[in-house]
Amino acid sequence: MGNTGTSLLSRIGDFLQHRRPWWKLPRLLAVPRLIEIRNELRQKNLHDTEHPPLAEWNGPVDANVREARTFDGTWNDLKCPHMGAAGRRFGRNFSLAETFPDTANLMKPSPRTVSLELMTRTSFQPATILNLMAASWIQFMVHDWFVHKRSATEFHTIPLPQGDNWPGGEMKVPASVPDLPQPADRPPAYANENSHWWDGSSIYGSDAAAAAGIRTYFQGRIHVLPDGRIPVDPATETENTGFTDNGWIGLSMLHGLFALEHNYLCDHLHHLYPAATDEWLYNKARLINGALMAKIHTIEWTPAILPHPTTQLAMNTNWNGVTGDLQEVFKFLDESELLGGIVGSKADHHTAPYSLTEEFVSVYRMHALMPDDFTIRSAADDKVLALLELPAVSGKEGLKVRDRFSYTDLFYSFGRMYPGAIRLHNYPRHLQNLLRDNGERLDLAAVDILRDRERGVPRYNRFRRLLRMEPVKSFEELTDNPVWCEEIRRVYNNDLESVDLMTGLYAEPLPDGFGFSETAFRIFVLMASRRLKSDRFFTGDFRPEIYTEFGMDHIKNTTMLHVLRRHFPALSPALDGVANAFHPWKKVE
Numbered sequence: 042m043g044n045t046g047t048s049l050l051s052r053i054g055d056f057l058q059h060r061r062p063w064w065k066l067p068r069l070l071a072v073p074r075l076i077e078i079r080n081e082l083r084q085k086n087l088h089d090t091e092h093p094p095l096a097e098w099n100g101p102v103d104a105n106v107r108e109a110r111t112f113d114g115t116w117n118d119l120k121c122p123h124m125g126a127a128g129r130r131f132g133r134n135f136s137l138a139e140t141f142p143d144t145a146n147l148m149k150p151s152p153r154t155v156s157l158e159l160m161t162r163t164s165f166q167p168a169t170i171l172n173l174m175a176a177s178w179i180q181f182m183v184h185d186w187f188v189h190k191r192s193a194t195e196f197h198t199i200p201l202p203q204g205d206n207w208p209g210g211e212m213k214v215p216a217s218v219p220d221l222p223q224p225a226d227r228p229p230a231y232a233n234e235n236s237h238w239w240d241g242s243s244i245y246g247s248d249a250a251a252a253a254g255i256r257t258y259f260q261g262r263i264h265v266l267p268d269g270r271i272p273v274d275p276a277t278e279t280e281n282t283g284f285t286d287n288g289w290i291g292l293s294m295l296h297g298l299f300a301l302e303h304n305y306l307c308d309h310l311h312h313l314y315p316a317a318t319d320e321w322l323y324n325k326a327r328l329i330n331g332a333l334m335a336k337i338h339t340i341e342w343t344p345a346i347l348p349h350p351t352t353q354l355a356m357n358t359n360w361n362g363v364t365g366d367l368q369e370v371f372k373f374l375d376e377s378e379l380l381g382g383i384v385g386s387k388a389d390h391h392t393a394p395y396s397l398t399e400e401f402v403s404v405y406r407m408h409a410l411m412p413d414d415f416t417i418r419s420a421a422d423d424k425v426l427a428l429l430e431l432p433a434v435s436g437k438e439g440l441k442v443r444d445r446f447s448y449t450d451l452f453y454s455f456g457r458m459y460p461g462a463i464r465l466h467n468y469p470r471h472l473q474n475l476l477r478d479n480g481e482r483l484d485l486a487a488v489d490i491l492r493d494r495e496r497g498v499p500r501y502n503r504f505r506r507l508l509r510m511e512p513v514k515s516f517e518e519l520t521d522n523p524v525w526c527e528e529i530r531r532v533y534n535n536d537l538e539s540v541d542l543m544t545g546l547y548a549e550p551l552p553d554g555f556g557f558s559e560t561a562f563r564i565f566v567l568m569a570s571r572r573l574k575s576d577r578f579f580t581g582d583f584r585p586e587i588y589t590e591f592g593m594d595h596i597k598n599t600t601m602l603h604v605l606r607r608h609f610p611a612l613s614p615a616l617d618g619v620a621n622a623f624h625p626w627k628k629v630e
Contacts, residue, residue, distance in 0.1 A: 064349060064552040064559065071351040072358070075566060082567040086508065087393035088133040090230035092222060095123050095394060108587055109324035110331070110578060112245070112252045114236030117577055118388075118395070125237035125395045125575070127247040130220050130230045131187070132396035134564060135507045140399070140497035141228040147494050149539070150532055151200040153212060156486035158532045159525075159544055160468035165412060167459035168556055171345055174452070175623040176410035176460040177291025178342050182334075183405055184243040184284040184292070187397055188234045189492075191215040197495070199487055207484075214488055217495055228497050235284075237397045239572045239579070241331035244299055246283035255281060261307035261322025269297035269448040269608065278437055278478075289435040293443045294451055301608045303330045306595070313591055328578065329592040335579070336360055336384075337601045339569070345623035347562070349554030359383050359570055383573040388580035395575035401568045403498045404561035406489045406543055410460040411469045417446055420453035420611055423629050431471040436478040449611045456615055456626030463557045465525050465547045493542050501545030501560075502538050508563045513537065513549075520548040 063074040097120055106116035114126040123129060133140050168175075195216040201207050219229040235247045244263075246252040254274075255263045264272050264281055271280040271293070279285040282296045306326035310317065339360045344353040362382030415434055417427040426446065434442050443451075461467045472485040498504070501519075502512040513519045516530045516537060525548055533539050546558040555562070573579045578587070585593050601622035605612055615626045 062552070062559075064351060064555075066351075068351050068354060072354060075351065075355055078563070079566050079570060081509070082134075082563065083391040083571075085392075086134045086567060087391055087571075088136055089393045089396070090130045090132055090137065090227075091394070092224065092227060092230070095121050095129070098122050108582075110238070110240050110328060112236075112242075112249050113247055114238045114240065114242075117238055118390075118575075119577070121394060124390075127234060127236045128232050129237065129396060130232050131402070132393060132398045134398045134400040134567070135499065137228055139499060139503070139507060142495055142497040146539070147197070147491075148200055150534070151202060152487035152490035152494075153199050153205065153207070153484060154202045155490050155532060155541060155544060156468070156473055156484050157202065157205070159465050159528060160486040160547075161466060161473065162413065162461075162468055162470050163466050165414075166462040166464055166467040168346075168410070168462045169459055169625070170348060170556065171460050171623055172625050173291070173412065173455040173458040173460050174295075175342060175345060176407075176412075177289075177295055177455065178338070178623065179405065179407055179410065180287070181243055181292060181295045182338055182342075184235075184286075185239065185241060185334075186235060186237070187402055188284075188286070189231050189402075190218040190234055192218050197491060199484075199491065208482060212484065212487070214483070214491060217492065231399070231496060233397060237395065238576055239331065239335045241283075241299075241327060241334055243284040244282060244296060244303070244330075245327055251283060255283065256323060258319055260311050261319050261324075261326050262304045263300055263323075265297055265300035265304060269294070269301055270443060271297050271300055273440060278440075280440075288439060289431075290439040290442050290451065291434075291455065293439065294448060294455070297448065298452075298604060298608060299330060299334065302333070302604055303327065305607065306330060306592075309591060309595075310589065313589075325589055325592060328588055329595055332579065332583070332588070332592075332596050333599055333604075335573070336596060337604075339573075341601050341621055342623055343569070345621050346556035347554065348556075349552065352554070352562075355566075356569075359573065383570055384579050385583045386574070386580055388575060388577050390575050391571075395571070397572075398564075398568065399496050399498055400504075400564050403493050403542055404546065404557075404564045406546075407463055407557070408469060408472055408485060408489065409463045409467045409547070411472065412458065412461055413469050413471050415454070416458060417442075417450060417454045418457060420447075420449045420615060420629060423457075426450065431469060432476070449609045452605065452609060452612055453615050453626070453629070456612075456622075457628065459625070463547060465520075465522075465528075465544070467547075489543055490541050498542055500538065501540045501542050504542050504545075505560055508560070510560065510563065513545075519545060521550045522548070 063071050066074060102119050116122045118124045192215050196213040197216055199212040199214060201212060217231055220232040223229055236242050246255060257264055271282050274281045279288060280293060280296060303326050306329050307322050310322050310325055340357050343356045360382050413431050415429045416425060417429065418424065419426055432438060468486045475483045475485050499507060505512050516526045520526050529540060529544065529548060546561050549558045549560060552559055602616055605622060606616065614629050617627055619626055
């Protein structure tokens with residue numbers, strides 16, 4: 042058969058890959074197709090928004106920034122020290138010419154109408170492949186990744202549909218603040234108040250002042266009580282942690298858990314390196330803890346919400362490569378991200394300086410994961426301890442719940458509850474009338490719709506075209522739910538091209554084994570690997586000389602299940618037989 046046979050098989054493979062969606066292919070063909078998609082996205086869908094371009098650095102580099110992350114994300118790239126730092130702009134996944142906001146149609150249709158008619162949760166649609174910790178986890182990660190600055194003086198007024206009983210009769214939303222300078226021939230760009238890097242800033246903060254308030258300055262440790270509760274700052278009435286906006290009990294639990302993990306790492310490092318300074322111990326524990334969270338997200342959370350066999354393999358390959366433990370034998374494999382994994386390979390920003398993107402922000406609008414109702418149970422016998430609604434577990438009220446129940450019972454309760462499915466008519470009703478601690482009232486679903494329009498994120502069909510996906514040609518193709526089809530048609534006045542991105546993502550039919558849309562996944566498959574591939578602490582500096590041998594072993598051998606059992610051992614009966622911490626947990630008897 043020889044070369045002729047090989048060529049024939051290759052042509053058959055190419056034919057199958059391009060005639061059928063990648064997710065319908067056998068893994069042997071699906072993984073190469075995904076890699077092909079990602080490589081094309083790397084070439085065509087990374088665009089810089091900085092004006093002027095960030096300055097490069099050719100001078101000496103302080104030894105202190107070579108082996109530890111800075112608080113604001115500077116000096117990750119030693120040749121361009123401000124790349125990815127706090128205060129730098131979000132990039133784009135589409136050319137700048139495609140990202141001018143359509144100001145003439147900013148309120149068409151009214152975001153409030155979209156919220157009421159298409160997002161309102163008529164009955165809870167559970168995502169039964171997950172437990173509720175999956176919902177709090179993604180918010181925990183998002184708070185690490187991005188936050189936009191909101192204006193205190195400029196507002197959008199969202200039109201209210203006839204008969205809307207919105208309190209006060211007017212819905213005003215603070216405008217996003219564009220970064221300056223901004224030439225008239227370029228679309229607005231927005232700065233990220235967080236570091237763009239995957240650095241655990243939700244725990245550690247993105248500036249020196251926030252970081253300093255969290256530390257004990259004793260053996261590298263940070264403030265957390267033995268039961269996992271983080272002390273509350275009496276001046277702000279929020280937890281003394283890196284990111285405090287939009288707090289609720291699910292975030293408090295994860296902040297406390299990984300603060301405990303940080304201190305556990307410090308204790309081990311102090312035992313191994315008794316002469317090490319507080320600063321050295323803190324920096325090493327922060328590096329290790331941040332990498333562990335990134336690994337958990339990559340090869341545990343993601344396969345839990347996308348349990349398709351190909352995505353599971355792809356995420357594991359991102360971290361470990363297809364060779365797994367063979368990396369330890371063949372170090373040269375680290376040069377190939379396919380064989381050896383992205384982690385430990387050579388850093389590469391591809392076609393644009395590294396940043397997170399506005400489109401990445403958009404596809405992570407996953408508020409539908411949140412339930413409205415919570416059942417708090419005993420981890421000892423599954424007894425119901427309380428029935429609560431979302432406002433009771435949020436903000437300052439959430440801190441009361443935090444102090445009322447043990448974290449063992451709270452984690453068990455989350456392990457036994459389902460999050461919501463990311464679909465139309467499943468947006469939490471309490472988030473459509475959200476009263477924040479500062480008195481601000483929001484319809485968060487309407488705000489989600491508005492933000493995409495305001496920031497020039499293309500609407501659904503244009504978004505797909507720019508990703509070189511086939512646009513949908515009818516409302517019937519947009520969704521396989523005939524009721525939704527007619528509702529979307531009515532809300533968007535029979536104009537398919539005006540359907541908002543979030544509406545389309547929530548409506549489109551899902552591939553088997555997908556917890557969110559394949560359109561969103563296209564951005565994910567590009568940006569999930571980019572967050573690792575651009576970061577020198579996940580690439581060239583992911584090595585024992587930076588992390589320590591103990592740190593490398595800890596990252597390799599630790600899962601979310603290990604972290605939970607370590608700090609809350611009474612959870613063990615509920616975790617017996619559970620393969621992934623984000624899967625539903627076992628009921629204790």
